[in-house]
Amino acid sequence: MENTRVTYKIIIAGIGPGNPDYMVPLARKAIEGAKALVGGRRALAQYAAGGAAAGQHTMAVTRDIEAVMAFIHEEIREHDVVVMVSGDPGYYSLLDAVKREFPPEYLDVIPGISAMQLAFARLAIPWHDARLVSFHGRQPEREKILYQAGAIIGMLTDAKFTSRTIPPILMECGWSGEARLHICTRLSYDDENIVTIRLREAENYPEAKNGILIVEE
CATH class of the missing domain: 3.30.950.10 (Tetrapyrrole methylase, C-terminal domain)
Structure with missing residues (x-):
């Protein structure tokens, strides 16, 4: 994808240690406006906006990281993709895997408060x-x-x-x-x-x- 013009972004949003009070406002705004949302099952249950019924596409992060990357590849053709990660994205998160799949110009990282x-x-x-x-x-x-x-x-x-x-x-x-x-x-x-x-x-x-x-x- 190195030669493709970047139209949409992958927003890696740190959601903090667990309690929503510890999520930074910019991450909350990105999640609330997401048309495609990736995250752990617990995070999706907490923050997804009604799933398909609300027009939002979601993908749960499991051990099948290839499936997660395939979802991001498909969704980023049409809109930004928001990826929720626990704590701070820079500290042992899915950011590593996303960086191996996409060039840096595709990524916007919103830091979070880690445990x-x-x-x-x-x-x-x-x-x-x-x-x-x-x-x-x-x-x-x-x-x-x-x-x-x-x-x-x-x-x-x-x-x-x-x-x-x-x-x-x-x-x-x-x-x-x-x-x-x-x-x-x-x-x-x-x-x-x-x-x-x-x-x-x-x-x-x-x-x-x-x-x-x-x-x-």
Whole structure:
């Protein structure tokens, strides 16, 4: 598509950590006016404007990314396509896949508030010097989580790498069992929960999955 004149855009809109109050107005405006809307099933249920009955075409994001890209290719011939992604598009989102499929001139990215950003805000911890890594579906390289004096690491977690399984990995990388571990789950929702324990206490503390962990001295 490199030689095609760009008539319509793919708008990658960050929808924040979950609660609609944390979505930036520009993203909300793009979603409300979308003729073609892509997103996770939960996001579509929350934000789609009545689907086909309202003249809006929708596509749920599943493991079949090829189908999602085919939908975007088809829809962009007629109008802009809005792609909703959780948190911020620049941080582990569908933006990677879209960039591999379409040249940059097709893309408009609207940033959002990530769960990682909200976790640091809740704890009033500046994050300009923090190392941010993902244990979501992967394990970071050892050097990225090695202990250093004064270090702070923010971590995405999943069902395998959790508040119980990650601490031993960190201690093997030089972190003291006395380091503080902030366990942040369901951020922005009514049942949001944030607790702070010592790293060594994690094995005896209720396991938290699919959240944010922050470790600091």
